Amino acid sequence: MLTAKQESYFETFGFLVMRRYFSPDKMKTITRQFDSVLTKDRSGVPFNREEQLVTTIVEQSQFFTQLVESDHIYKVIEQLMPGEFIWSGSEGNLTVHSEHRWHADRQGVAEVDYIRIKVMIYLDPVAKEQGCLRVIPGSHRLPLHTDLQPLIAQKADSCPQTFGVSGADLPCFPLESQPGDVIFFNHCLWHGMFGGWEGRRYLALKFAAKPTTEAHMASLRRWSPYALEPNPAFVNSDRPRIKSMVYVPFDR
Numbered sequence: 001m002l003t004a005k006q007e008s009y010f011e012t013f014g015f016l017v018m019r020r021y022f023s024p025d026k027m028k029t030i031t032r033q034f035d036s037v038l039t040k041d042r043s044g045v046p047f048n049r050e051e052q053l054v055t056t057i058v059e060q061s062q063f064f065t066q067l068v069e070s071d072h073i074y075k076v077i078e079q080l081m082p083g084e085f086i087w088s089g090s091e092g093n094l095t096v097h098s099e100h101r102w103h104a105d106r107q108g109v110a111e112v113d114y115i116r117i118k119v120m121i122y123l124d125p126v127a128k129e130q131g132c133l134r135v136i137p138g139s140h141r142l143p144l145h146t147d148l149q150p151l152i153a154q155k156a157d158s159c160p161q162t163f164g165v166s167g168a169d170l171p172c173f174p175l176e177s178q179p180g181d182v183i184f185f186n187h188c189l190w191h192g193m194f195g196g197w198e199g200r201r202y203l204a205l206k207f208a209a210k211p212t213t214e215a216h217m218a219s220l221r222r223w224s225p226y227a228l229e230p231n232p233a234f235v236n237s238d239r240p241r242i243k244s245m246v247y248v249p250f251d252r
Contacts, residue, residue, distance in 0.1 A: 001075045010080055014140035015185035017175055021072065022121075027179045031123045033063045034203060038092055049096055049198050055226070057092030057203065059233040064090070068205060069241040073119060076184060077207050080117055084210040087234060087245035088116065088220070088227035091204040095196060101154040101167050102136075102192040104145065106223055112145055114216050116187035116224075119205040128174035131196035133183060137173050139190035148190050168194040207245070 002016075010016040022030065034057070041054050058064040067073060068087070077085060106116055126132035139145050150162040159167040172192070175183055185191070187206075208227055211217050220227050230246050237243055 001071060002079045007079060010184065010186075013137040013173075014189035015135050015137070015173075015175070015183065016080075017177070018076075018182045018184070020178075020180050021182040022180045024180065027123075029063070030067070030121065030203070031179070031201075033061055034092055034123060034201065037061055037064075038094055041092075047094065047199065051096050052092075052094040054092035055089060056231055056233075058090035058205065059231040064203075065233070065237075065239075065242065069239055072182075073205065074241050077117060077119075080184065081115060081207070081209055085207050085245065086210050086227055086247045087230060087242075088206040088208045088224040090206065093200075093202050093204065095200045095202075096198045098194070098196045099167070100193040100196070101156075102148070102151040102159060102170060102190055103154055104139070104148075104152070104188050104190045106187040106219070107145075107149070107152055109142065109146060110215060111219060112140060112142055112188050114209060114211075114219055116206070116208040118185055118187055119207075120183040120185070121203040121205075122177045122181070122183075123179055123201040123203070124199075125178050126200070127176045127195075129195040131193055131200050132177055133175045133185075134172040134192050134194070135175060135185065136171070136190040140186040140188040145188060145190070151190070167192060210247075 006016060037057050037060050038052055038054055042052065058068055105118065120133060128134070136148065139148055151158050159165060159170055163170065177183065208220065208224060211220055227247050234242055234246050
């Protein structure tokens, strides 16, 4: 699926954007399924301008489960991961906040050698000043990763006090996106969002390298406990790719 240049780009910069990855018809189906799961989660009540997060959106939908095991997602993760990988959950997000200050989902020296990948599918057009994901290329690696550590507090004054500019003015690469584009990024990559609006929708799929050390296990317990106790829909699946991603503890 990926070229050697794309793999090198991801390893170096920590992200990869696949433009027009899904067709308009496919995106219509993804959007329809997304809205259906979130409406069901609200018990049919119309969106009331409150933040909504569904952390098992994939497990609740056969369509999204099939999306995860499709070549478009599974085969790319297979190429970007150094070995076996496990499923670490999903998110269906209907957001209302205008900004998400700079942070790394997996932050710290102990984290950067353990690869985790997040896949973002935005259901609405997003731009630099209108809610797109902004990233700092290469910040998933040392020393840049730790150079940005003062921002982890995510306070309004963290960026001005550290670098003398607002969070929105910090040098970055804006991942502007149209429905159909798909973003793959390393969970240790520093990122933020500014200019968001009520009703901004995105689907997130999360994967982690299969843990092989106690440090990996400690990281999963801290950041991704779901991965250690996967949903029964995945545990009981007879689909080979889904079964391969279900974490099985060392002592079983």
